[in-house]
Amino acid sequence: MSWKDSIIRQFGKLNPKFLASIEKGMKAIPGVSQKIDAEYAEVMVELENSAKPYKNKFTRFTEIPQTGRSHAEILLEMESMRALEESHWKDGFVSGAVYHGDQKHIDFLNQVYxxxxxxxxxxxxxxxxxxxxxxxxxxxxxxxxxxxxxxxxxxxxxxxxxxxxxxxxxxxxxxxxxxxxxxxxxxxxxxxxxxxxxxxxxxxxxxxxxxxxxxxxxxxxxxxxxxxxxxxxxxxxxxxxxxxxxxxxxxxxxxxxxxxxxxxxxxxxxxxxxxxxxxxxxxxxxxxxxxxxxxxxxxxxxxxxxxxxxxxxxxxxxxxxxxxxxxxxxxxxxxxxxxxxxxxxxxxxxxxxxxxxMTSVGAQGYLSATKKILETAEFIKKGIREIPELHVLGDPLFVVAFASESINVYKVLDYMSHKSGV
Ligand SMILES: Cc1ncc(COP(=O)(O)O)c(C=O)c1O
Missing domain, CATH: 3.40.640.10 (Type I PLP-dependent aspartate aminotransferase-like (Major domain))
Structure with missing residues (x-):
C-alpha cells in the first residue's frame, strides 16, 4: 500500500492541496524523500507499461521506411494489436468510451466511411x-x-x-x-x-x-x-x-x-x-x-x-x-x-x-436504446445501493457515480477492472 493510500484509508478522502502539503512536509524527513521517489518511479513504470503495451512486440518506426510495407503486413499488424489489447470493450466492461458496440452498426458506418x-x-x-x-x-x-x-x-x-x-x-x-x-x-x-x-x-x-x-x-x-x-x-x-x-x-x-x-x-x-x-x-x-x-x-x-x-x-x-x-x-x-x-x-x-x-437508427432506434440505457442505469444504481459500503452520488438519471466513506473507491475500480480482465 502506498503512503497516500494508507493516509486515505485512515483519514478518508483529503483535499488534494492538503495532501500535497503533507507530501512536502514528509519529504523533508531524512530517508522519506527517497522512499517517495522510489514509489513514484514504480508507478511510472507501471503507467508506462500499460500505456505502451506494444513495446518490443512490433517494429518501431522512427523514420519513413525506405521501401513501403505491404498492405497485408500492415493490416495483419493492426489486427494483432486489436486482438492483443484493444478488444476488451467488446466484453461490455468499458464505461463511456464506446457508445454503440453492435458489429452490424460498426460495419455499416465503416462502409459509409x-x-x-x-x-x-x-x-x-x-x-x-x-x-x-x-x-x-x-x-x-x-x-x-x-x-x-x-x-x-x-x-x-x-x-x-x-x-x-x-x-x-x-x-x-x-x-x-x-x-x-x-x-x-x-x-x-x-x-x-x-x-x-x-x-x-x-x-x-x-x-x-x-x-x-x-x-x-x-x-x-x-x-x-x-x-x-x-x-x-x-x-x-x-x-x-x-x-x-x-x-x-x-x-x-x-x-x-x-x-x-x-x-x-x-x-x-x-x-x-x-x-x-x-x-x-x-x-x-x-x-x-x-x-x-x-x-x-x-x-x-x-x-x-x-x-x-x-x-x-x-x-x-x-x-x-x-x-x-x-x-x-x-x-x-x-x-x-x-x-x-x-x-x-x-x-x-x-x-x-x-x-x-442518425438516419439509420431513427427515432424508434434512439427511443429503444434510451429505454435500455435507463433500465440498465436503474439496475446499476439499485446494485450499488445494496452494498452498504458504497453510495450513489446525487440523484443521477443515467450517468452514475458512486463513492465510499469506508473503503478506498480506487481499489473498487482496480478490483472491477481485474474482474473484467482489463
Ligand atoms: C458533459 C461533457 N461535455 C463535454 C465532453 C467533451 O467531449 P469530447 O471528449 O467529445 O471532446 C464530455 C466528454 O465526455 C462530456 O461528458
Missing part, C-alpha cells in the same frame, strides 16, 4: 454531399433539442470539446462587438467539463467558478451573485460528466435572459438521451431551446448519437450569434478563405457516417 473517404467539407464545390449531410445533421439535432419552429442553427464539429470551445469563443467575440466587453468572464459550475477551462485558457476568458449543491447541481444563487458587467455567458450541464447531475437549467437560463447574457447548455452527454427519456416518461426537466434563455447547446453525435468518433454539434439561437464563430479572410494571397470551425480541411467521411448513423 469507405464511400466518402476523400470527402472534405472545406471544398464544398467538390463534395456538395458533405454540405447536405452536415446541414441535415444540424437540422435534425436542432429539431430534437426543442429548436423546431425556432431560429436555431449550428455547425458540425469534431467533438464535444470543439463544440464547447467554439461556443465560448463565439460569446467572447459577440460580447466584444455588441457590448464592448474586453475583459470577458464566464460563469461555470465546478462540475462542468474541463473543455470550459481549456476555452478559458485558449481564449483568455476569465472563469468564475460557482459551487454545486449536495446533489452536485449548480448553485443558482451563487451564479446570480457572480454576474458582473463583464459576464458574457453562464454554463450548465445536462448532465455533467463527473456525477451525471443535470444542473437547474431553467433557473440558470432565466437568470441569463434577465441579464442579456448567453447561456450555454452542455448536452454533450445528454443531448441524445434526454429528449428520448422525456418521451419515455422519465422526469426530465426542460433543458433545451424550448427555454427562451438557452442561447447555445453542445450535443455529441459521437456519443449517444451513435456516430463514429469525431463528430459533435454546436447549436445557436439565431444566425447572428453563429456568425461570431466563423473565420473569414479576403486578404490572403491564397484566395478567399472561409472556415466555420477550428479545422481547415475536415473528414467529410465522418459527417457522412454521422448522417448515416
Amino acid at each position: 469507405a464511400i466518402n473517404s476523400q470527402s472534405n467539407p472545406l471544398h464544398a464545390d467538390v463534395w456538395p454531399s458533405a454540405t447536405k449531410f452536415e446541414a441535415e445533421i444540424v437540422a435534425m439535432t436542432a429539431d430534437m433539442l426543442g429548436g423546431a419552429g425556432q431560429d436555431v442553427c449550428g455547425t458540425v464539429t469534431s467533438g464535444g470539446t470543439e463544440s464547447i470551445m467554439l461556443a465560448m469563443k463565439t460569446y467572447r467575440d459577440w460580447a466584444r462587438e455588441k457590448k464592448g466587453i474586453t475583459r470577458p468572464e464566464m460563469i461555470v459550475p465546478i462540475t462542468a467539463h474541463a473543455a470550459f477551462d481549456k476555452a478559458s485558457q485558449y481564449f483568455n476568458i476569465k472563469t468564475i467558478h460557482i459551487p454545486v449543491d449536495e446533489n452536485f447541481r449548480a448553485d443558482v444563487e451563487a451564479a446570480r451573485k457572480a454576474v458582473t458587467p463583464n459576464t458574457i455567458v453562464i454554463v450548465g450541464s445536462a448532465p455533467s460528466f463527473p456525477h451525471g447531475a443535470i444542473d437547474p437549467i431553467s433557473e440558470l437560463a432565466e437568470l441569463a435572459l434577465q441579464n442579456n447574457i448567453g447561456f450555454h447548455v452542455d448536452a454533450c452527454l445528454g443531448g441524445f438521451v434526454l429528449p428520448w427519456a422525456e418521451k419515455l416518461g422519465y422526469p426530465v426537466t426542460p433543458f433545451d431551446f424550448r427555454l427562451p434563455g438557452v442561447t447555445s447547446m453542445s450535443a455529441d453525435t459521437h456519443k449517444y448519437g451513435y456516430a463514429a468518433k469525431g463528430t459533435s454539434v454546436v447549436l445557436y439561437r439565431g444566425n447572428e450569434l453563429r456568425h461570431f464563430q466563423y473565420y473569414t479572410t479576403t486578404e490572403w494571397p491564397g484566395g478567399l478563405y472561409f472556415s466555420p470551425t477550428f479545422a481547415g480541411s475536415r473528414p467529410g467521411a465522418l459527417s457522412a457516417a454521422c448522417w448515416a448513423a
Whole structure:
C-alpha cells in the first residue's frame, strides 16, 4: 500500500492541496524523500507499461521506411494489436468510451466511411454531399433539442470539446462587438467539463467558478451573485460528466435572459438521451431551446448519437450569434478563405457516417436504446445501493457515480477492472 493510500484509508478522502502539503512536509524527513521517489518511479513504470503495451512486440518506426510495407503486413499488424489489447470493450466492461458496440452498426458506418473517404467539407464545390449531410445533421439535432419552429442553427464539429470551445469563443467575440466587453468572464459550475477551462485558457476568458449543491447541481444563487458587467455567458450541464447531475437549467437560463447574457447548455452527454427519456416518461426537466434563455447547446453525435468518433454539434439561437464563430479572410494571397470551425480541411467521411448513423437508427432506434440505457442505469444504481459500503452520488438519471466513506473507491475500480480482465 502506498503512503497516500494508507493516509486515505485512515483519514478518508483529503483535499488534494492538503495532501500535497503533507507530501512536502514528509519529504523533508531524512530517508522519506527517497522512499517517495522510489514509489513514484514504480508507478511510472507501471503507467508506462500499460500505456505502451506494444513495446518490443512490433517494429518501431522512427523514420519513413525506405521501401513501403505491404498492405497485408500492415493490416495483419493492426489486427494483432486489436486482438492483443484493444478488444476488451467488446466484453461490455468499458464505461463511456464506446457508445454503440453492435458489429452490424460498426460495419455499416465503416462502409459509409469507405464511400466518402476523400470527402472534405472545406471544398464544398467538390463534395456538395458533405454540405447536405452536415446541414441535415444540424437540422435534425436542432429539431430534437426543442429548436423546431425556432431560429436555431449550428455547425458540425469534431467533438464535444470543439463544440464547447467554439461556443465560448463565439460569446467572447459577440460580447466584444455588441457590448464592448474586453475583459470577458464566464460563469461555470465546478462540475462542468474541463473543455470550459481549456476555452478559458485558449481564449483568455476569465472563469468564475460557482459551487454545486449536495446533489452536485449548480448553485443558482451563487451564479446570480457572480454576474458582473463583464459576464458574457453562464454554463450548465445536462448532465455533467463527473456525477451525471443535470444542473437547474431553467433557473440558470432565466437568470441569463434577465441579464442579456448567453447561456450555454452542455448536452454533450445528454443531448441524445434526454429528449428520448422525456418521451419515455422519465422526469426530465426542460433543458433545451424550448427555454427562451438557452442561447447555445453542445450535443455529441459521437456519443449517444451513435456516430463514429469525431463528430459533435454546436447549436445557436439565431444566425447572428453563429456568425461570431466563423473565420473569414479576403486578404490572403491564397484566395478567399472561409472556415466555420477550428479545422481547415475536415473528414467529410465522418459527417457522412454521422448522417448515416442518425438516419439509420431513427427515432424508434434512439427511443429503444434510451429505454435500455435507463433500465440498465436503474439496475446499476439499485446494485450499488445494496452494498452498504458504497453510495450513489446525487440523484443521477443515467450517468452514475458512486463513492465510499469506508473503503478506498480506487481499489473498487482496480478490483472491477481485474474482474473484467482489463
Ligand atoms: C458533459 C461533457 N461535455 C463535454 C465532453 C467533451 O467531449 P469530447 O471528449 O467529445 O471532446 C464530455 C466528454 O465526455 C462530456 O461528458
